[in-house]
Amino acid sequence: MKNNIRFFKKNKKIYLSDIYKILGNKNNYKNILIENISDLNSAKKNDISFFNSLKYTELLKKSKSKFILTHKKYENIVKRYSRPILVENVLKAVALITKLYYPDSLDDGVDFYAKKPNQKKYKNVKFGNNVLVGNNVIIGKDTIIGHNTIIESNVIIGTNCIIGNNVLIKYSKIGKNVRILDSTIIGKKGFGFFPDQSKNIRYPHIGLVIIEDNVEVGCNNTIDRGSLSNTVIGANTFIDNQVHIAHNVNIGKNCIITAQVGFAGSAKLGNKVSVGGQAGISGHLKIGNNVQIGGGSGVIKDIPDNTRVMGYPAKDIKSFLREKK
Amino acid sequence: MKNNIRFFKKNKKIYLSDIYKILGNKNNYKNILIENISDLNSAKKNDISFFNSLKYTELLKKSKSKFILTHKKYENIVKRYSRPILVENVLKAVALITKLYYPDSLDDGVDFYAKKPNQKKYKNVKFGNNVLVGNNVIIGKDTIIGHNTIIESNVIIGTNCIIGNNVLIKYSKIGKNVRILDSTIIGKKGFGFFPDQSKNIRYPHIGLVIIEDNVEVGCNNTIDRGSLSNTVIGANTFIDNQVHIAHNVNIGKNCIITAQVGFAGSAKLGNKVSVGGQAGISGHLKIGNNVQIGGGSGVIKDIPDNTRVMGYPAKDIKSFLREKK
């Protein structure tokens, strides 16, 4: 998550006592500086991390973090490798602590630093009418930015890209030779929150959207940024119109995503996956390489490599078509 | 429907003879002034109303209206409580008469009163670049309006809201602490008309969109205003991206509507309803409280309180998953 330092203002002096305080515990650990909150995989020695499912046990073993938020039922396993900090709701604790480090990551405001770009600063970039560009934006040469498009502060766009009209890009790193077509929105926070009786609690989103080289994203797409990790679109993947890609989704290279497809949060696709129009992929699923998902399918479990599926719920395409005869 | 007086110009001097005339009847009731057209429930003594299904008999009994448009087959029942005005097609007659009162309610034009807002008039509101605000708009303090957003005439927005970029809001009342994310369109007329061989006849839309406090509406949503009643989004409901909400839909409080869901006209949801991605809800259905609708479902009948459904057509989730094994 070193990317996010560019994008999100971080509180630097957070002590273990501050963390206990917002968790409602009274303690006095003022002397221990906790540098960041990260997942098990990317956490450093002085970062706090979290463990809320046995399927992450291997990651727990290898994690460098010495402070792990967890539930009482995982206390013993966490103890073997690190120091458990017990909470009732692990994800809610993560949200509260992330907010402590990144106070601006809850709400998607408006970038008032975005202004008419200074052509001198972007010598080989062609801008349309009424374009707004934020602070600290990098745009590669020979890139075109269409009319009414907004590039928010800190965004990085590679060389030789075409960004269409009425596009909004925030919290994103975009490779070279990428096409983003008209009215697409990239990098807004994901749809994550904790329901509450009178006022839901928003989940922080300190991840980015990473779009690799040679990608084409059609019109009217929404690609949300990640919460703690990133949303990634692999190189040379092409995406049609009106597709929704939720937070933390990872799409491999050379994929073909047809119109009106929807991906729920944290779905992972391999390479050379094709998804037919209007299909939906549930959250946290793993789709292998060379998978073909038929139009209109509703995928609700993992799919192994080299498989063709169709249906709702999606199954092997031959049995689907045979049963439906 | 007192709200609509703020939004729709109304012809005031409509006599019963005018109404008979556009219905193709010849009569002479010039002396009877009919003040408005309303549904049975909200009609006052001098309003005309309509009756086109026996399921509204209870409302008919209690209605104050003395003039009821109806079909010949309901003549006798209407006679017991009011004065029937017989027509071949009740809804078409309602459309013609509504148009007589509200001639601007058929077509969604462009608000040419919308102009760069006068910061002196909106002292504690923060506006982005190229914002347009119509006449007679009220915006509460500490509200933010993003770049390129259009707030049409007469709209009311509460305090402490964030309205994103490229948003269009018309014919709407929005509460406080509401988030409307980028490129969402709120308040356009619904998709209602009478098919005709060469030129369809549009249905008037004199309802509003009412969005209550603490609601979040994601990107690229379309929320249509009501025809004779309002479209309502209850307090603290959160809506993801690319959702379509048709005219007259009522969504309760604390609901969670995931991406790419669609609601057909006049669907009603209770409180604490969650709807999974890409699900569709047919028109005129009643969904209870605490209902969970699985992703991709197609709901085509009413759902009682405290139920979990999935499938197309949607059924009890346990039987759906059992059958599909």
Place this chain on the structure above:
Amino acid sequence: MKNNIRFFKKNKKIYLSDIYKILGNKNNYKNILIENISDLNSAKKNDISFFNSLKYTELLKKSKSKFILTHKKYENIVKRYSRPILVENVLKAVALITKLYYPDSLDDGVDFYAKKPNQKKYKNVKFGNNVLVGNNVIIGKDTIIGHNTIIESNVIIGTNCIIGNNVLIKYSKIGKNVRILDSTIIGKKGFGFFPDQSKNIRYPHIGLVIIEDNVEVGCNNTIDRGSLSNTVIGANTFIDNQVHIAHNVNIGKNCIITAQVGFAGSAKLGNKVSVGGQAGISGHLKIGNNVQIGGGSGVIKDIPDNTRVMGYPAKDIKSFLREKK
């Protein structure tokens, strides 16, 4: 395809030798000028055309083209009527040659000719704020163009239309009395390309979008232009919000297309077809006249006239509802 001359710059001096060269053959036919590339039906004597399926045999017999790109397996049949030019992948050859004639048809750039319109030139047209109009645009009298809308070069719009706010129109001819609602995108290139390991090869799109009189297109629609032929929306057809219409789709007259419907490429609908919300129509299908397609359906085969279907895959509506009881 005479329409496309207005819209796409064409290389005029293409000889048969140029065509052989990009196909990787060495030959010397410099003296034979090939005027254009067209489908079998519209090709003239000196145009090159292509044949890649036996179902086009009737068109082949009648075609005026003397040069036909085809695969070895069709060599004998093509020989009877014309001169076969053998290639491994017919569509890829068509793409390469089309690109030779129309070098600007692969990528959707930004129209930098689009500027604030000269009101003197468009005397009876009403423009909103921040409208951009390209070169050589024709707009009929009494037409309204909403705020922030972009009409790209060469587009033709008839009289008495209302074009909403934030609309983008390119490569299109629009009839009279048409409504295009807010944030709709009409005329972008279709989602066609040849997958390639590191950089997909885009398919040229030299077709247009043709919208006939009295059509209404809702908000947030995407209607892609054709590749070699046109995308057509028939007179008096009404389309709701968030509908996707792919390249080469033909929709008949008096159709009703409800929200979130998707049409894959080259689907053809008859007249008076109604399509319920969220239904999907696969590519290259033929849907007859007076067909009703239920909401949420997934249509994967042709549908004859006067039929009602529902389901995924769509079937006769009575059997669908019976089975699902």
